[in-house]
Amino acid sequence: MATADTVARLRSTLGAGGVLTGADAGPFSHDWPHEIAWTPLCVARPADRDGVVEVLRIAREDRVPVVPVGGNTGLSGGTKGEGAIMLSLERMNRIRDIRHDARTMTVEAGVVLQTIREAAAAHDLVFPLTFGAQGSARIGGCLATNAGGSNVVRYGSARALCLGIEVVLASGEVLDLMSSVRKDNTGYDLRDLFIGSEGTLGVITAAVLRLFPRPETYATAMVAAPDLAAALTILNRLQSGTGGQVEAFEYMPRNYIEAWKAHRPETGEPFAQPYDVNLLVEIGASAGADADARLEDLLAAMMDEGLVLDATFARSEAQRRAMWARREAAGELTVLRPHVLLNDVSLPLENVAGFVARILPALREIDPGVDDFLMSHLGDGNVHYNIWPSRGDPALHERLRARMEDLVAEMGGSFSAEHGIGVSKLGAMARRKDQVALDVMRRIRAALDPDGLLNPGKTVPEA
Structure with a gap:
C-alpha cells in the first residue's frame, strides 16, 4: 500500500x-x-x-x-x-568508456541521446540513432522502446545498435548482459527480450552501444518527385548508385510544407514552385570530395527520365541544418490542431504509396470533415500517419483509428513501428496481435514480474 x-x-x-x-x-x-x-x-x-x-x-x-x-x-x-x-534514470548519466578501435561506447541509461552522439563525434565516430527529441530523450528509454528515427534505412533501429545491456529485474536481481562481442550464441538472446519491452520486464540501467565510422561528408538535398511510386524508384537507384550509403530518405507531403511555412514564414518553399511529394535525401560518404557530385549526377539522370521533378542541394552545413529543421519540426507541427490522433505505422515499401492514396478517402467515409497530417521515414516504410478529426468525439476517434488499422493490416503492415505500445495502443494490441504471441508475452511478464509492479497496464493487454 x-x-x-x-x-x-x-x-x-x-x-x-x-x-x-x-x-x-x-x-x-x-x-x-x-x-x-x-x-x-x-x-x-x-x-x-x-x-x-x-x-x-x-x-x-x-x-x-x-x-x-x-x-x-x-x-x-x-x-x-x-x-x-x-x-x-536522469542522474545515471555517465559515459563509462569509449573504445575507438572496438567501436563501442558503454553508457548509463540516463545519458541523453545527443550527448552520446556528440561524444562519438569527438572520437571521429558516429552513433547513428537520431530523431527530433534527441536533445531530451535518454538512451534507456530509446532502448526500452526500440526507438527508430531517420537513419534506420542504413543502420537499423536501437536494437541493432546495442551490443549489451544491464537490467535490474523486479526481484532486485541484476542481469549482466554487458557483452561487447558481436557474436554470442549462448542460449536465448535475453538482451533483445528487454529491448522494446517498455520497462515492463526490468529496468535497463546501462548499455554497450555500437559505433560506426563517421562519414567524411554528407550530401543532402531536397528532391521533388511526381508520386510516391517514383520516390521508391529514386530510393532504390540511390542505394544502388552509392553502394548503400543512403543515410536518410524522408517524405513530406504538400500540407506538411504548408504547415511549416505557416509556422515559420521566413523559411519559404524548398523549391521555386510547390510540389506534392517532397523528399529529404541524405548520403553519408567516406570519399568526401565526390559525394555531392555523385548525388547530383544520380538525380540529374533521374530528372532526365522524369523520376525527379526538381532538386535543391545543401551547399553548406547551415543549409543542411535548415533542411533538417523542417523535417524535425514534425512533433511541434502535429499538435498545432486539437484532437490529433497520433499514429506510427509501418508498411512494406511497395505498399506505402497505396496506403497513402487510400487512407484519407476511407476515413472520410466515417468523418467527412477529417483531415490528415503525415510524414514518413520512407526509406524504411515507416509512416507517421496522424489524424485530425472534425471534432473531439472519443467514439468517432476510435472508429477512425480502427479503420486505419484495418487498412494497415490489409496491406501487410504494423500498427506500431517505433513509438511503442504504452497505453495508447493497448486496444490495437488486443485486436491485431497474434493471440498466441500475446499469451507468450503474458507468461514471460508473469515469470519476470509476478507481482505486476513494473509499468503496469502498458504494452501487453490483459487476457
Missing part, C-alpha cells in the same frame, strides 16, 4: 535530492503532448544501479507500482504512472 512511509523510506535511501514530490514532480506527471496526465506518488532519482535495486526493493515490499522514465518524450503514454513511483 502506497503511503507517506514509502516516500520517507525512499528519501532515507536516496537522499533528499533523490526524491521529488508535489510540484517538483510536475514534469513527470504528463506525457510529452500533454494529452495524458496523472498524479504519481513520487519521483525516485537513484544515482547508480544499486539505488535502482533499492527502489525496487521498497516498491516490492510496499506493493507500489514502478514506472521507469527517461526523457519522457514518448508518444504512446508509456510512462503514465497514477499513484506510482516514477523511476527516473
